[in-house]
Amino acid sequence: GQQLNQSPQSMFIQEGEDVSMNCTSSSIFNTWLWYKQDPGEGPVLLIALYKAGELTSNGRLTAQFGITRKDSFLNISASIPSDVGIYFCAGRLSSGSARQLTFGSGTQLTVLP
Amino acid sequence: DTEVTQTPKHLVMGMTNKKSLKCEQHMGHRAMYWYKQKAKKPPELMFVYSYEKLSINESVPSRFSPECPNSSLLNLHLHALQPEDSALYLCASSPGTVKEPQHFGDGTRLSIL
Numbered sequence: 001g002q003q004l005n006q007s008p009q010s011m012f013i014q015e016g017e018d019v020s021m022n023c024t025s026s027s028i029f030n031t032w033l034w035y036k037q038d039p040g041e042g043p044v045l046l047i048a049l050y051k052a053g054e055l056t057s058n059g060r061l062t063a064q065f066g067i068t069r070k071d072s073f074l075n076i077s078a079s080i081p082s083d084v085g086i087y088f089c090a091g092r093l094s095s096g097s098a099r100q101l102t103f104g105s106g107t108q109l110t111v112l113p
Numbered sequence: 114d115t116e117v118t119q120t121p122k123h124l125v126m127g128m129t130n131k132k133s134l135k136c137e138q139h140m141g142h143r144a145m146y147w148y149k150q151k152a153k154k155p156p157e158l159m160f161v162y163s164y165e166k167l168s169i170n171e172s173v174p175s176r177f178s179p180e181c182p183n184s185s186l187l188n189l190h191l192h193a194l195q196p197e198d199s200a201l202y203l204c205a206s207s208p209g210t211v212k213e214p215q216h217f218g219d220g221t222r223l224s225i226l
Contacts, residue, residue, distance in 0.1 A: 031214075042117075042119075043217045045215075
């Protein structure tokens with residue numbers, strides 16, 4: 001069954017606003033990944049996190065690996081129209097196969113001009 | 114542009130047809146993956162090849178048959194598919210070390226008539 005809860009499911013924001021989304025689980029993860037998917041394309045890796053407490057930035061994006069290893073968040077600052085898309089968190093369960101990712105259900109982001 | 118190349122980009126086939134999806138990467142990655150993705154849903158893992166050997170088969174019906182001819186190529190052979198198999202089929206690859214993230218191709222949009 002679903003082991004990752006991603007929220008919110010969708011967001012409508014004004015251009016220039018900041019955005020925050022997160023993923024939580026009752027299980028422990030040893031890797032967190034954040035992907036963005038545009039229509040008609042495959043997911044593109046945004047940020048990879050490997051250590052509890054790790055905070056990593058990629059331009060206007062910042063993500064953190066929760067200290068309990070059961071959650072992660074992604075922030076986007078000063079949103080622009082090209083930020084539109086579906087954002088997925090994904091992680092490797094510490095108890096699972098190293099090659100297997102568990103995906104969140106996705107956050108659909110719409111940026112209004 | 115993605116470094117994982119999938120062909121064809123679109124495929125329409127009847128339920129009695131046999132076709133193949135192809136995936137290629139030249140990043141020296143030693144693990145390759147097939148995922149199935151329905152609209153606005155996260156990718157669902159189908160198969161994993163590690164060092165050219167099938168290491169994970171997520172209880173996929175036998176009408177889907179994967180093949181890994183060499184470390185750069187991954188095929189998915191299709192036969193007698195059902196309408197519910199219509200989806201975006203994504204290929205991904207990752208380096209030999211299990212810690213490194215997966216990189217996705219843009220997928221093949223498959224429609225079964």
